Amino acid sequence: MTTEIIFVFGLIAITAALMASNRVRYDIVALLVVLALMLSGVLSVGEALSGFGSPVVILVAALLVVGEMLDRTGVARAIGDLIVEPGRYRFMDFVKVGAPLLLTYLVTVLLAPIIFPFGAFEWPVDPALQKAIP
Numbered sequence: 001m002t003t004e005i006i007f008v009f010g011l012i013a014i015t016a017a018l019m020a021s022n023r024v025r026y027d028i029v030a031l032l033v034v035l036a037l038m039l040s041g042v043l044s045v046g047e048a049l050s051g052f053g054s055p056v057v058i059l060v061a062a063l064l065v066v067g068e069m070l071d072r073t074g075v076a077r078a079i080g081d082l083i084v085e086p087g088r089y090r091f092m093d094f095v096k097v098g099a100p101l102l103l104t105y106l107v108t109v110l111l112a113p114i115i116f117p118f119g120a121f122e123w124p125v126d127p128a129l130q131k132a133i134p
Helices: 003-021 026-040 045-053 055-073 075-087 091-115 127-132
Strands: none
Touching (some): 055 091
């Protein structure tokens, strides 16, 4: 293993520990990881900053903003109370229903743009057809 590989795996472990401890905000941790990769020379400045223009990154950032907004305004709590109060649901009821819903949400909203990068792929065109198309 090269030193770069060891450094990256160590950085992943430190990142996971920081995010799991919840002592440092996740956006600060993400920016520190990008900064560490740039300063160590694993990524060039252009490579490290090119991801910020990706539509997927912008989508995830927007979803985080909307989620925080729903939490701070109390809308998420109110919806949770509407669900919990009348039915006297238990935590396992939420796990049984919430886990499949969360998985569906993650696949459709977060992973679909990564798996199917619309507009990033150009179909190969036969040169003879390309001349025929005005």
